[in-house]
Amino acid sequence: MPAREAERVMPANRNINFGDSITGILIDGAKETPYVVATLHVDESTGVQVEVPYMSTFKTSQFDSVTRWFETEKPPENLLLTSLDGDISLFDCHCSGNTSHYPRGVGLGRIRPSNIVLQRRDGSLEGPLKVQEVRSHIDGLIEWTQFGAIKQTGRTDAEGRVQKVTIEAASLSEVSWRQGNALMRIGSDWELNPDRNKITVNESVSLTSTFQNPQPIKVHLAEHRKVASLLSFIFGTSIHFRRHDIRDPLFNGKSLDGKVRENLFYRMIDRSTVSEHAKPTPLRKRMIRPLVSFSILDSSGLEEWAQKYDTWGRFIHPAVSALNRPGSILENLVVNASMSMEAAGSLIGRQQGESATLNRGNRATTTTYMYRCLVKSGWDWSRISESRITLARAMANSYNTIKHFDRGNFPDPTETYLISSLTALVVRMIAIRISRPDLDPEALFSAQLYDFNRLVEEFKASGLSIDENGNFMEISEI
Structure with a gap:
């Protein structure tokens, strides 16, 4: 589609940074309510907070409304802070505590808005943003x-x-x-x-x-x-x-x-x-090799992803949680990614060749769900394991051993690291296949897929392989 004119950020569009403090006059929009001085702070851990000093012990009409805000813990829904640098609109305000020094009669109330906008809104202060x-x-x-x-x-x-x-x-x-x-x-x-x-x-x-x-x-x-x-x-x-x-x-x-x-x-x-x-x-090294290029996924893939987002929510959310926690305990990563694969396996449904993974009642097992995800990825995993079923068993064994108390000790850290890398790659591939089900894996993923090649090298460097039961063994023992 034709390009639109760039949205230029004008000087009027002020910025605000962590650590900034802005002092101004706080306005609640009610008639005849005296204005009060307040200071807005922006903190990276607590967000935005507004501090309002007032006389808490010695009653004076100037602070009647403010005293009522903090005694009832119900400040106005919306407020306006006007300062030398401009106006700041505060929306969905909540009391976040107050402190009083009784001998001196001075109080300090704290208000936490859900949203702030660095501009005044036309009309009444009332009403949600x-x-x-x-x-x-x-x-x-x-x-x-x-x-x-x-x-x-x-x-x-x-x-x-x-x-x-x-x-x-x-x-x-x-x-x-x-x-x-x-x-x-x-x-x-x-x-x-x-x-x-x-x-x-x-x-x-x-x-x-x-x-x-x-x-x-x-x-x-x-x-x-x-x-x-x-x-x-x-x-x-x-x-x-x-x-x-x-x-x-x-x-x-x-x-x-x-x-x-x-x-x-x-x-x-x-x-x-x-x-x-x-x-x-x-890290820059993570950002230079996307799993799929933008030109291939395109707007049709983004639209498809959005349409399926709620249906695949039980797959998406645990996996994203795992990917968004770099440096997290490996066992947690395996559990989160495996939970996603269980959900994905249920949504994917039966796949050819899965009979060997079913239990005696022909019901799906954890191995079945892992197998379905490997099949859905469409990728050739033979450089890691000769059989998808063998690989699925290894993932299921690791997940179940970590999750269940009666399985004894946690798996060896090297084995857990390999499984965490494997499951992370599988869930990423599944997400891309959800977005572009109309394209074959060869069209989506490069034949020289960096993340897969790195995983192969990690298996080689570990000196480990996987036997037919899904157990890790030293290569010399196979």
């Missing part, structure tokens, strides 16, 4: 799509010396698809940071959801989370939200005469995702 558009910056989007927003051209003279350089910042790439009632868009955007001696242009790739009718933030982020989860499978590592912005006609920029002059994106912080913003960024 609903917007038409939410834009998120997410790990892996720019690496996966390879979209860009900066184009550079130059002019040289006859001797090859540069005479002129032209840098154009524009939305050069974009793709969109439907997710229920939301129009989703991945596109390049850019940010201009002017300084005294230089101008910095930062390019990025973002995910935007647009609803015809304004929706709560959690509705938008539920759609964004589907894409973030898929990115976890694609890269096999933790993927986090780094920033959110909102756009809606009620949040706008006005001229001095009150006329709306621009409808921009404004920074938004959401309590449910704020802790992700400060998480360590994924």
